[in-house]
Each structure stands twice: as structure tokens, then as C-alpha cells.
Amino acid sequence: MSEPHVLIVEDSALVTDALRILFEGSGFRVTVAASLADARALPANDIADLMLLDVTLEDGDGIDLLIDMRAKNVEPETTVALTGYDDPLTRQRAIDAGCADVLVKPVPVRELLRIARSYTA
Template structure:
């Protein structure tokens, strides 16, 4: 049996490759497996093929808005249980409210500090 298959899986969706790789490495040091996606299209493919337990989802992506993917995940019975943490470099109050109404577990300002990351991962365990 593959031990990695038993670990919770996290998907990091961010179009900044350095930011997504660093976050994925930090997630792996916390005892999770991690994958990255740079677009909504790649994120949809990852969700369909690897069904993550948690998604860290950037708000602004080259092919759309992270809010759109959040809504898709939460409105689909097969993915509605996936926890989603929305990330943004600039948070506007109405977006934070909208994300929570759509089912986001948290809405956090980038860059994340270790405490925020740990809290989000604890919530996904």
C-alpha cells in the first residue's frame, strides 16, 4: 500500500509558480500530499482526477475568478465536501462575505503566515 495515498491531499491553485511551489512544500512538511495548478482549467482537472481534501484557491487567475470555482465546487454534490480556502493579495470586504456565503472555509490574505496555514490544515484533517 502507498503511504502517500493515505495522506490528506491539498491542491494549491495560484498563477504565481514560486508562491504555489513554496506553499505546496510547506503543506507537505505538515504531513499532507500537495499538487499545484496555475489556472481554473488545471484546477478542475486536478479536482476531477485527484479529489483533494482541501483547496487553497487564489482569487485572481488568468482564466477567471476563484469565486467561480468555489461556487462550482460547492454546488456539485460530488465536490461540495471539499474544503476551500480562498487566497488573495487584496481582500475587499464584499468578496470575503461572498466567499463565506458560497461555502469557503476561510478567506485569507497572502502571503499566509505559518499560524494561518496550520489552522487551515488542521481544519482539513
């Protein structure tokens, strides 16, 4: 069986470095996109099992990325939104766009790993 593939769309290098170490050390294949532009440039034939999607990116809205990916039928199997704000409207918008869950940062690493494993099992 191949490694589960996690796509991390996050503009903080510190966060992406930590998540890459966490997931690669736990048997995941990891792809990182530091912006919407980077995420949109990824190969359409390499669809992730799980996308961890920052809602607020420097070059735009992460939820819009998921909407665009769904329209092109290249969205990951499961998307979990990550946000720094516990806002009910953002939460609902993310769920409506197709996110399986919305987590408020900071998320404890063990919890994030547990969630990732549950969605990629």
C-alpha cells in the same frame, strides 16, 4: 491513515513552489493547479480535503471555480480563499460560495500550516 490532501489553486509559480515544499514537508499530499482550466481538468474522483484557492487568477475568478465544483458535487471538504485585497465584498462573496475562511496575502507560513492542519485534522 492517509496523508491529508491539499489542492492549491494559485497562478504564481513562486507561491505554489513554496506552498508545495511547505505542505509536502509537513506530511500532506499536494496537488497544484496554476489556472482555472487546470483545476477544472483534475480528476473528479480525487477530491482534496482542503483547497487553498486564489481568488484572482489569470484566467478568471477562483470563487466561480468553487461555485462550479459545488454544483457538480466535487468540491473539497474545506476551501480557504486567498486574496491580495482585504475587500469586504470579496470576503462575503467567498463565504457565501462556501469558503470556510478568507485570508489576505501574504499569510505567514506557520499560520497557513496551522490553519491547514486544523481543517484536515
